[in-house]
Amino acid sequence: MDTIKKEQSRTVKAKADFIQSLQKSLGVITTACKNSGISRQSYYTWYNNDLEFQKEVNDIDNIALDFAESKLHSLIQDGNCSATIFFLKTKGKERGYIERIENVNSQKDPFAEMSDDEIKNRLNELRSKRDN
Numbered sequence: 001m002d003t004i005k006k007e008q009s010r011t012v013k014a015k016a017d018f019i020q021s022l023q024k025s026l027g028v029i030t031t032a033c034k035n036s037g038i039s040r041q042s043y044y045t046w047y048n049n050d051l052e053f054q055k056e057v058n059d060i061d062n063i064a065l066d067f068a069e070s071k072l073h074s075l076i077q078d079g080n081c082s083a084t085i086f087f088l089k090t091k092g093k094e095r096g097y098i099e100r101i102e103n104v105n106s107q108k109d110p111f112a113e114m115s116d117d118e119i120k121n122r123l124n125e126l127r128s129k130r131d132n
Helices: 003-024 027-034 042-049 052-078 081-093 115-132
Strands: none
Touching: 003 027, 003 042, 003 052, 027 042, 042 052, 052 081
């Protein structure tokens, strides 16, 4: 076997080992790199240049997300209030489960209760102070 084929064979095996490690780590790239003995640079090179490898990684990401969602649903079923609130804030926005920040200004508008003439007089006073 020539050198190029040996290198290709090693790369195929390294990718397969990485994919196994990624599955075991539920998509944590740093852990998978460490456990499979490859550098993050190699991972990113493979991910950006090998569409099949990229698809396998993305599938694992979806499996990890499904796993996390199933844990969230389990917590909700167990009556965990925080999990229920989190779910409603993220998935129930269309039904009004969203936090809003209300900006309440405690200072009254000094001109709100003044007539137009009173406002004009006050502005004239301020202008004369400014000009003096």
